[in-house]
Amino acid sequence: MDNESFSEVEAEEPVRAEVDSFPSKPDTRQPRPWLIPLFAGTGLGIAIALGSMGILSYLPARQQTAVANKAAPKVNPAMTVTIASVEKTRVTRTLNTTGTVAARDLIPVLPQANGLQIKIIPEDIKEGTFVKKGQVLAILDDSILQAQISQAKADVESKQADVASKLAEQASKLATTVSNQAIVQQKKADLAQSQARLEEAQKNFQRYQKLARAGAISQQELDTRSYTVKTAIEAVRLAEENVRGAKANVGSAQANITSAEANVNKAKADVRSSVAKVQQLQAQLGQTVVRAPVSGIVAEKLARVGDVTGVPPQTQVGTIIGGTQKLFSIIRDERLELQAKISEIQLPQVEVGASVQITSDLDNRIQLQGRVKDIQPLVNDKRREATIKIDLPPTDLLKPGMFARAAITTNTTIGMTVPQKAVQPQPDGSAILFTLSDKDIVHTQTVEVGEPIDDQRVEIKSGLQLSDALGQDVSRLRVVVDGAGYLKDGDKVRVVTQ
Incomplete structure (x- = not known):
């Protein structure tokens, strides 16, 4: 007392x-x-x-x-209350929007061989499954390729036999050429011999002419020597003809050799073509195993056992990429992004790299921290909105196509905060606080509420005395917390310590 x-x-x-x-x-x-x-x-x-x-x-x-x-008469306290001081703290300004979760990098998986039936899809390959790079996603039927490979190998063997035949023919032509060249040499020797005989016959005839003029021999004997010369001349002519014929045979044989070489080269080219076809078919045989090109989450599974690659079902007409049917799509490294819409008026407030708080109305477990990755350069000319892409951390709570909310940080400032329980909403949409005077009398103060700081405190944008709240002695401004909902302006209260 x-x-x-x-x-x-x-x-x-x-x-x-x-x-x-x-x-x-x-x-x-x-x-x-x-x-x-x-x-x-x-x-x-x-x-x-x-x-x-x-x-x-x-x-x-x-x-x-x-x-x-x-x-003078004393005023009894209306009720017992607890109080708290107005505090100054760093307040983050945010811009609230909504958007759709999408894959940051969606990789299509295409078949490398068309016209083949899908034979096997492992049971663990489902939408939402995580797969590693190189993991088998599907196996195609390779029976047709196996038959084509067998046929191509047989064709290679046939072409190789043809090459051997052409080489033998070429060798025969070469032998004929050598033989003809030998005949040419023989004919040349015969020609030389005939020319020698002609020369001898001509000399004998000249000597016998002198003898005939001297009357040493008869005219008949001279005629015989003249006939011998003519015979020798004919023999030389025939030998020359034989030489020319032999040379012609050699030229023909050489032409046959050239033709045989061309046939050999063509046969060898056919062999190389057949071998290349075998290698191509063997490569396609390796392509009958469809593997994951990257690690990530299977976003779409469009392939079914029995489908033929390159011939999509009627329900998958929209899955053709570059003329090839898409079998799967994978979210690379599980990376997701939120594609949110921002009006052109709010667009200057958003910067690349700004922090973003991601939440969901359907799942209160979703409390993620993202970051603005990109601002699309085009603004929709009808809705006057731009799309911003927000990087999301890896999570199992979000899937492509889901709806989420985003609070984008625009700037940070110093402001006043009070406990959320101290703010009393009013029917007209406004809010009030009860401030405490030195005589334990409460006074009503209409305020404008700003951003929530955490689960306990909220920002007061206006309505309080900024100079007092932001001065050196913040505790000078006190507000009622517990019991504020039962007071009216001018009530005297009893203050207790929390």
Whole structure:
């Protein structure tokens, strides 16, 4: 109990003593018995008043004022409340929007060989399954390729046999050429021999002409020598003809060799073509195993056992890429992004690299921290909106096509915060606080609520005294927390410590 309470009790004690000092009278039936205590009380009151005036005349002015204040009626507290100080803190301004979750890098898986039937798809290959680079996604039927490879190998063997035949023919032509060249040499030798005989016959004829002129021999003998010369001349002519014929045979044989070489080269080319076809078919045989080109999550599984690659079902007409049917699509490294829409008016507030808080109305577990990766350069000319792409961290809670909310950080400033429980929403959509004065009297203050800081505190954008709240002594501004919902402006409260 404070000093004022002790003074008040001491002032009341003499009054109670005097009242108690009156002797009680027996209850006798006298006329108007109520007048006796009335007169007694009136006299007692006059005495007390005169005594008090006398005492006050001797008190200093300060004590007289204190006595006068004690005589005023006291206001009882309306209720007990707890309070909190307004604090200054760093407040993050955000821009709220919504968007659709999409794959950041969607990789299509295409068959490398068309016209083949899908034979096997492993049971663990499903949409949402994580696959590693090189993992088998599907196996195609290779029976047709196996038959084509066998046929190509047989063709190679046939072409190789043809090459051997052409080489043998070429060797025969070469031998004929060599033989013809030998014949040419023989014919040349025969020609030389005939020319020697002709020369001898001509010399003999000249000698016999001299003898015939001298009359040493007869004319018949001279005619015989003349015939021998003519015979020798004919033999030379025939030998020359044989030489020319032999040379012609050699030229023909050489032409046959050239033709044989061309046939050999063509046969060898056919062999190389057949071998290349075998290698191509063997490469296609390796392509009958469809493998994951990258590691990631299977986003789409379009292939079914029995489908023919390159001939999509009617329901998959839209899955053709570059003339080839898409079998699967994979989200590379499980990376997702949120594609959100921002109006052109808000677009200047967003910067690449800004932090983004991702949440969902359907799953309160989704509390992710993303970052603005890209702002698309084109603005939709009808809705006046631009698309921003927000990188998302790896998570199992989000899937492509899901809806999510994004709070994009635009800037950071210093502001005032109070406990959320201190803010009292009003029916008209406004909000109020109850501030506490030094005399424990509360006053209503209409405020504008800003961003929530955490689960406990909220920003007050306007309505409080900024100079007090942001000054050196922040605790000067106090607000009611517990019990604020039951107060009205001007109530006196009892403050307790939390």
